Amino acid sequence: MSPHRGRPPVTARTAGAVVLAGAALLYWNGTRTPGAADPPDRSGTPAAGGTASPGGPSPAAVPPGSAPAPASPAAPPPSPAAIPATGPGTFVTAKADGRVVGHGGRVRRYMVVVENGIDVNPEKAAAEIADVLADPRGWTRDGTESFRLAGSEPYDFVVRIATPGTVDAICGRAGLDTRGEVNCSVGSDVVVNLKRWKLGSPEFDGPIGEYRALIVNHEVGHRIGRGHETCPGPGRPAPVMMQQIKGLKGCVANAWPHDRAGTYLGGPPVP
Numbered sequence: 001m002s003p004h005r006g007r008p009p010v011t012a013r014t015a016g017a018v019v020l021a022g023a024a025l026l027y028w029n030g031t032r033t034p035g036a037a038d039p040p041d042r043s044g045t046p047a048a049g050g051t052a053s054p055g056g057p058s059p060a061a062v063p064p065g066s067a068p069a070p071a072s073p074a075a076p077p078p079s080p081a082a083i084p085a086t087g088p089g090t091f092v093t094a095k096a097d098g099r100v101v102g103h104g105g106r107v108r109r110y111m112v113v114v115e116n117g118i119d120v121n122p123e124k125a126a127a128e129i130a131d132v133l134a135d136p137r138g139w140t141r142d143g144t145e146s147f148r149l150a151g152s153e154p155y156d157f158v159v160r161i162a163t164p165g166t167v168d169a170i171c172g173r174a175g176l177d178t179r180g181e182v183n184c185s186v187g188s189d190v191v192v193n194l195k196r197w198k199l200g201s202p203e204f205d206g207p208i209g210e211y212r213a214l215i216v217n218h219e220v221g222h223r224i225g226r227g228h229e230t231c232p233g234p235g236r237p238a239p240v241m242m243q244q245i246k247g248l249k250g251c252v253a254n255a256w257p258h259d260r261a262g263t264y265l266g267g268p269p270v271p
Helices: 122-134 164-173 194-199 208-224
Strands: 026-028 030-031 089-095 107-115 148-150 157-162 184-186 191-192
Touching: 030 191, 089 194, 107 122, 122 208, 157 164, 157 194, 164 191, 164 194, 184 208, 191 194, 191 208, 194 208
Parallel strands: 107 148, 107 157, 157 191
Antiparallel strands: 026 030, 089 107, 184 191
């Protein structure tokens, strides 16, 4: 889903995310090679809390004799032409401090920063990312990982949302080729391409919030030490650490590390 390079991530259990320090390897084409880039994710997950509520009012909210109000249509996705090709390379930090989520391991503090001049509200993006990491289907489910959103240093990793040109510049300094299209993990940064954040993936037919959750779960998975996995069998959920953009190999698209019962939705590791 994104290139990875930097120091090996700090782990409580080592699960993979895409944003810590050190000598992290790049994951690309199913292999772990220094200085490679993952393609954009193609499966999704609910972003802010994981599940979408059905549209329209509840029966109790409808006056007697009235027809239920129709659900508001979903806003159309922005045109690719509306995504700026590059930006100033400077960032604003989300003014947000969250509670600790999870009940095990060292608490990993993370910040969310957004490039100046792009149509992404830093606080809203931080809340969306925090909700994904707090979801009971996420990396905290097995009791070995904990996270806390922070508005200032110190931090363990930074989620950085940036224009394609800025992503290419940041990742390129580490020898990674993101081609204006994909995300990367380098140093203590998880670098999210604005194009993927706003448009999702042409391979994923689903709500943009689900796709964003997949980005977060996959890349944070790398950050906590998890490598790529592949499909465990036809009809089964694709592992969140699978490069689903490259094909599901008979699996069903999935954006969460665990199911609602707490079972890890993994698959065979990719060498």
